Amino acid sequence: GDHFGFRRLAVFGSTTGVVAAVGSQDGAHAWAHYLKTRVERVFITRGSQALSNAAPIAVAVGRTRNGTVVTALDALTGRVMSEDTLPFAYTRVFELPAADPESGQRLLGFAVAKPTPRLAVWPATVEAARALGAANVPLYFELGDGAASSAVQGFRAELGDDVTEPWLAAQPVWTFDLPAGETLISTTRYEDGAYHTALQGRVLGDRSVLYKYINPHVGALATQRTDGGIGVYLVDRVSGRLLHAAEHAGAVVNSVHPFLATLSENRVIYQFWQPGAPAGYVTAVVELFESDLPDTRDERTEVSSLDLRLPSVVAAAFVAPEAATALGTTRTGSSITTRDVLFALASGKVLALPDAMLDPRRPLHAPTKDEQAEGLVAYTAPLPLDPRRVLSHSHAVAGIAHVRSAPTHLESTSLVAVFGLDVFFTRTSPSGTFDQLSPSFSKANLVITSLALVAGCLLGAPMVRRKLTNRAWA
Secondary structure, rough: OOOOOOOOOOEEEEOOEEEEEOOOOOOOOEEEEEOOOOEEEEEEEEEEOOOOOOOOEEEEEEOOOOEEEEEEEEEEOOEEEEEEOEEEEEEEEEEEEEOOOOOEEEEEEEEEEOOEEEEEEOOHHHHHHHHHHHHHHOEEEOOOOOOOEEEEEEEEEEOOOOOOOOOOEEEEEEEOOOOOOOEEEEOOOOOOOOOOOOOOOOEEEOOOOOEEEOOOOEEEEEEOOOOEEEEEEEEOOOOOOOOEEEEEEEEOOOOOOEEEEEEEOOOEEEEEOOOOOOOOOEEEEEEEEEOOOOOOOOOOOOOOOOOOOOOOOEEEEEEOOOOEEEEOOOOOOOOOOEEEEEEEEEOEEEEEEEEHHHOOOOOOOOOOOOHHHOOOOOOOOOOOOOOOHOOOOOOOOOOOOOOEEEOOOOOEEHHHHEOOOOOOEEOOOOOOOOOOOOOOOOOOHHHHHHHHHHHHHHHHHHHHHHHHHHHHOO
């Protein structure tokens, strides 16, 4: 059996219309299906259930000239369960916090701009839309966050019991206008679960605590400036508030040198090309805290993005060893294990750097005793390309476009999948395999020792009883 959760089926969709499932242990193809449409997203809307015979469901979302195609497949066999053509073009699709009352799978939401802003629901039934309204969870989404846009607008879906269509009307709640001469080139949000953490603060060397600013609604907007350079804006996607802004004069972003970003816990990590002398790929790290004063935090038990305080920001820049094509971070079940930052390099390597290596609080001087106790090391701009940190070992993974990670049943271990032209699976343990026995552990010695202890107890028990009896009669 798969006691550790290492054996998974990963479902991929391609731009050529192929949806396929690949085993994470041996790379064997479980099934493949041709959908005749460009696949843009794949969701697992219903997972495996131990007490049910219901099959897990994989949903592939694609586009055609006539609208949007949503195909549901049995994730174990590839059998097509349904195929719907929806009469609209969407700007973004995401999972919703409600389940379909008929199939039990998670609902999908489509942000639609025309003819009027609305949130379309799939499965496209009135019952599914009413189930979403019954969940009574405020829903926010953005429009205008595509490339070349000059403004992003936030909307709130109107929930209610009087739903008569498989969609919800939306009302604008905020508008974020980019500065003059800037156009949007990239929007980055948290991947599923990337903001979870078991450690709400960072313990400093003097035992005080800097509390992390954990907000799942943070989004990173990257812009191109007409006079050269780029801008990076951290925005709350519920309230539209600007949390942090940075400008990088002279930075170049194009098809050869793309802008890459990832969000993890209270950090935003992004990379861009900086020409000049010396030229190089800059990896910037922005870390958000509730306050710059230790032991200071928001003590309210209920908070909202509409009245959150602005975070305290610590930022630093590093020089990447070479060009990256994708960024990501490791994930574990309870988010106790420290995270590694994953770099998919243009050379085909997959590099995992410790979280501490990209700490923006690394001192410019020799660390003090308190800083050493915190685990900080002196700042150096170049990030090392340590062969021991290359997860792909001697393999060159061609054309990496995405990096994804998933937790296992072991808190120490994370599964990592990188894919593009090639697909590569591995697993990594950023904090070591603290919840596993090492391969060199002698199970035979353990059995022999246990048997010896049992034999000693059996032989010694009569002797102890006899001694106690003789003492009582003495």
